Amino acid sequence: MCFSEDYEDFDLCDEPKGLKQVLNERRLWCDGIRLICKGGCEQEKTDCCARTTIINQPDFRAQCGKVKKAIIFA
Secondary structure (H helix, E strand, O other): OEOOOOOOOHHHOOOEOOHHHHHHHOOOOOOOOOOOOOOOOOOOOOOOOHHHHHHOOHHHHHOOOHHHHHHHOO
């Protein structure tokens, strides 16, 4: 996920977005949320930390990684 080519801050155009930015855009960022849970996430939790929150988004889960895409489209 990158900033668009016509993003208002020219220095960020085509640059990768950070996790906080992505969650902010989805209105999922909460002040004080941790990046990851110390000692691991509790089972069944879907929003205990920023990492788990984004991992549990349907569109994020549906994405293929670069390696998988390379294998599929080879």
